[in-house]
Amino acid sequence: MTDTRTKLLDAAADALREHEAAQASARTIAGRAGVNQALIFYHFGTVSELIEAACHRAVDEAADHYREQFDRVTSLPGLLDVGRELHQRERSVGNVAMMAHLMSGAGNDPILASAARYAMSRWNAEIEPVVARVLRDSPLAEITDSAGLACAVSASFIGLELYEGVDPEGAANALDSLERLGVLVDVFDDLGPIARRALRSKLKAVRATEPRRA
Amino acid sequence: MTDTRTKLLDAAADALREHEAAQASARTIAGRAGVNQALIFYHFGTVSELIEAACHRAVDEAADHYREQFDRVTSLPGLLDVGRELHQRERSVGNVAMMAHLMSGAGNDPILASAARYAMSRWNAEIEPVVARVLRDSPLAEITDSAGLACAVSASFIGLELYEGVDPEGAANALDSLERLGVLVDVFDDLGPIARRALRSKLKAVRATEPRRA
DNA sequence: GTCTATAAGATGATAGAC
């Protein structure tokens, strides 16, 4: 099972996970895998296709790993707990960095773009039903759609990862702030009918004065 | 004023603003500027230093442009309004893409990293006092610090930009969801003492069961 | 300041021996 193909897939994923990304060239990846550079083209055709395959495998593994944890989530605090664990694990493993570099390079390379699209859609497919289930009984269900929220969460993860590479301390502060803001949602659910009524009337006012675009 | 230096700065910024980024090489930038490739090294030393200078200029211009608008903000809805305008303008101009590519390349190149650090700190310096002023009289001031929130907002902007390059529709949905979530904060301010009390007790409970890390 | 020419090296990819 540790044949050349998987060696190359591992090496490509590692290259993207670490600082490099721009240095994810055929020669460096092959060197990392301990195999000849020409084998990349024999097995995968192009470097981009190797990277695509590596990311495909990585995101599938990660999503599968969290599936049952997601299934057990029934409350928003519970979702935040899984999210925090997921963020820390994926970050330490380097998968978030991989995604960030993938999306950043998507502008130049259509193959990388399709890989990025697959990765994001895969994560959203996991997150979206959980968000929907958790918000179903909350007054928040009336102001947000779960699909949009899932996208927002994914995008923010990516942004925080990039930000962390530039200013680790600031990124940690940002994450703390977001977590504390999550308490706000929690309080809302506990407030019950009073908040629900206030929210409804407020929403009406906002929708009247500021019609949504397009 | 349209000398070679500024021509090169313009061309470098444009290269980063558009799809390319990876193709922001000395030759392509010089070609875009309509000058000889060797002049980049004469005027800036290295390609990275040219890019750094271009980003420095771009973020200074943009931040100055919004300074007085930020100063006029007194409420959270007002802040969201400016944020929405800022996001759309900076996006259409391409500055957010520039930042994203800058941060993505920061891992490889220490000069790009310092440019990214400057850009983020510059924006945070503008946003942070506004957030602090707006939240001062809100019960939310007790659960979030303005510095962390400012970082979170900046990072999320970056992430959304990258996400938009991969899935434009999803990014639009995400932005809509976040905007609608902003109404939630608005409602909180209007609820007054009831919410304030509920929030305080909830915070106590959360802090007791789940001590913050490090 | 601006140009040409060029060094010195990395890149993706292929041909062909084994």
Next chain:
DNA sequence: GTCTATCATCTTATAGAC
């Protein structure tokens, strides 16, 4: 399947004429 050797092209950067 794997290797060596190689192509054509791109890269940053410099030397030196003007």
